[in-house]
Amino acid sequence: MGARLVARRYLVQGMVQGVGFRYFTEHAARRSRLHGFVRNLDDGRVEVVVEGDAAAVARFEQAIRNGPPLARVDRIEIESRDPAGRFSRFEIRA
Secondary structure, eight states, rough: OOEEEEEEEEEEEOOSSSSSHHHHHHHHHHHOEEEEEEOTTTTTTTEEEEEEHHHHHHHHHHHHHOOOOOOOEEEEEEEOOOOOOOOSSSEEEE
């Protein structure tokens, strides 16, 4: 039986821009072999979309809840999605 694939969209709120959060997120996603993207939003939040193994996504989610040392994560909105397989890697988007 194969791994269960899931997809999630996270909207991360707090002190998450200008503190290395996107680079931290990229590293955590690649370490967990997840595909998707991270980008800053104009309202100060960070959007993260990932697809991959359910257990890896759970570990990744815990990592972004903690964030890098200079970040402060106040709130994360989580939206479950159907994995579409549209990403071939994880990237930082402008």
